[in-house]
Amino acid sequence: MFVDNIEIDLLSGAGGSGSVSFNSKSSQTSPNGANGGNGGSITFKTDSKLFDFSNLKSKGSFKADNGEDAQKNLQNGKNGEDLELKIPLGTSIFYEGELIAELIEENVEYLICKGGQGGRGNKDMLSKRNPNPEICESGEKRKKMKINLQLSLITDLALVGLPNAGKSSLIQTITNSNSKIDSYPFTTISPSLGAYTNDYGMVTICDLPGLISGAAEGTGLGKSVLRHLKNTKYIIYLLDPDNSEYDINQQIDLLEKEVKKFDPRYKDIQVLKVVNKSDLNKKVSDFINISTLTNEGIDELVKELNRINFKELKRVNKSFEKIFIESDNFIIDQYEDKWIVSGRKVDKITNLKGNSHEVLNEISYRFEKSSISNELKNRGIEKGDIVDLNGHEFSYE
Ligand SMILES: Nc1nc2c(ncn2[C@@H]2O[C@H](COP(=O)(O)OP(=O)(O)OP(=O)(O)O)[C@@H](O)[C@H]2O)c(=O)[nH]1
Ligand SMILES: [Mg+2]
CATH class of the missing domain: 3.40.50.300 (P-loop containing nucleotide triphosphate hydrolases)
Known part of the structure; x- marks a missing residue:
């Protein structure tokens, strides 16, 4: 059967977690926890040997591999393998009802679902503020997308x-x-x-x-x-x-x-x-x-x-690729003196593991530098109100 219109589910790989470890051989212990691997991404690639989507139809959903967690002592986690999905020339790609790409030429690659970034280990988190960190970052989550592909055959x-x-x-x-x-x-x-x-x-x-x-x-x-x-x-x-x-x-x-x-x-x-x-x-x-x-x-x-x-002769349709820049957005829900904030920006603030005291310090440092803090001020947050970032609670100062 000729398949010229399908919906498929995509899932990129999660980033691996960083690690916390210390070089104990030298007289002064120094952090040497490594970084997690990046999650695999999903890419479309046009192939002139294909004339419809029947190669994708039987499976329907596609996953790229997760990045591996870092080991101790400078051993970075491996990146997850990317996944390349072949599509025919003349494919229009829709996401949430919006046209995001027209792929007409041969061998065009289009990155659609980016893998999660691997978390940093305590070596890379070392800073003047924290010269001996006992914390690391967990990897970014997998990304899920529902995509609609529609074919318009390339003909004379x-x-x-x-x-x-x-x-x-x-x-x-x-x-x-x-x-x-x-x-x-x-x-x-x-x-x-x-x-x-x-x-x-x-x-x-x-x-x-x-x-x-x-x-x-x-x-x-x-x-x-x-x-x-x-x-x-x-x-x-x-x-x-x-x-x-x-x-x-x-x-x-x-x-x-x-x-x-x-x-x-x-x-x-x-x-x-x-x-x-x-x-x-x-x-x-x-x-x-x-x-x-x-x-x-x-x-x-x-x-x-x-x-x-x-x-x-020219075609009326033109190649077009929208580049996805995922916005670091956030949502604020207020319940009397409690402000619950969630979203991608919050995930990037709270992606921390290890010593719980240091984790909380780092979260409040990142929070204060972020635009979330300003937005809460604009909305009238008061001293002593509770801020909840992905379950991490602290009182606003
Ligand atoms: N008399 C005559 N009949 C024709 C001619 N060309 C096609 N037909 C007949 O018209 C009918 C339809 O032909 P098709 O080629 O299937 O028409 P189509 O436009 O592809 O039809 P759809 O696929 O249903 O849109 C068939 O019975 C053909 O035999 C012709 O030149 N003269
Ligand atoms: Mg016909």
């Missing part, structure tokens, strides 16, 4: 028309495709590809399911069909003089309306209008008339297509 030419117009018959006539043909509407339910060679090189053609009124809002196979025009360079509107509901001009109006409504950029894609089924004695002047049944007009159509150097 797409066949668009109402059901039964003869799109699959046409792709079979001019390429090696064996797209299914039948007399009932929606014979084609997912796109199929074919290729032929013109004077400038190989031309890839995509046969799409039929379009009907309301397609841009999702009627029929609407959206999943129209999405595949995003990465094509040229459209043939295949028109059917034998359609009992719409005459040729009404078909053109319907197709143009749905296509432009779905994505206004589509108006810039070059179009050729071709009338099929000329064997039924229903030719329409001013159009190329063909019959996939008798092959009448096929040479003329192919000659027309041979004049086009598809390599010079």
